[in-house]
Amino acid sequence: MRRILWRALLWAAIALAVGAGALQAIREERLAQPLAPGSPAPALEAPMRGGGDFDLAALEGQVAVVSFWATWCGPCLRELPVLRELERTYQDRGVKLVTVNLDDPEDREAQVTGLFAGQTGAPPLVLWPDEPTVHAWNAHRLPTLYVVGRDGTIVAGHTTMQSRETIQREIEKALVAR
Numbered sequence: 001m002r003r004i005l006w007r008a009l010l011w012a013a014i015a016l017a018v019g020a021g022a023l024q025a026i027r028e029e030r031l032a033q034p035l036a037p038g039s040p041a042p043a044l045e046a047p048m049r050g051g052g053d054f055d056l057a058a059l060e061g062q063v064a065v066v067s068f069w070a071t072w073c074g075p076c077l078r079e080l081p082v083l084r085e086l087e088r089t090y091q092d093r094g095v096k097l098v099t100v101n102l103d104d105p106e107d108r109e110a111q112v113t114g115l116f117a118g119q120t121g122a123p124p125l126v127l128w129p130d131e132p133t134v135h136a137w138n139a140h141r142l143p144t145l146y147v148v149g150r151d152g153t154i155v156a157g158h159t160t161m162q163s164r165e166t167i168q169r170e171i172e173k174a175l176v177a178r
Helices: 002-031 074-093 108-116 131-136 164-176
Strands: 045-047 053-055 063-069 095-101 144-148 154-158
Touching (some): 144 164
Parallel strands (some): 063 095
Antiparallel strands (some): 063 144
């Protein structure tokens, strides 16, 4: 009798563990999904590296490429130069790169400054977001990238590194949309 009871308890514990694991996987997959194209971009108000405050609403009428990244994220560091090049290519057509750094607040200034030291040209706009902003943009996986149209809606969103061609195609799409 005891053996049957222990066996039943063991199977119940296994079933609970599998169920909990499945629920966690579903939650993580939901968090990894970018915001849907056509949806309004969430508010993005944050302090800027070097001082001052940024408000995405001030870019109304322009296309914003919003990149959530960190200095410890290899794919982010490979994608960032591509984004900077695309910003230079399209800046005369109203495209602005907004980078949102998710490094630990205690040492992010030093990390980011070190990353851009020795690079030519002006460093990109870097924001220091709060947790509600990160959650609103569903930026739980890095890199997370959004192209926001002139009207403030999401044109495209990704939670993995994208090719230059893909990002360029999405910027072009945002530029022709009205």
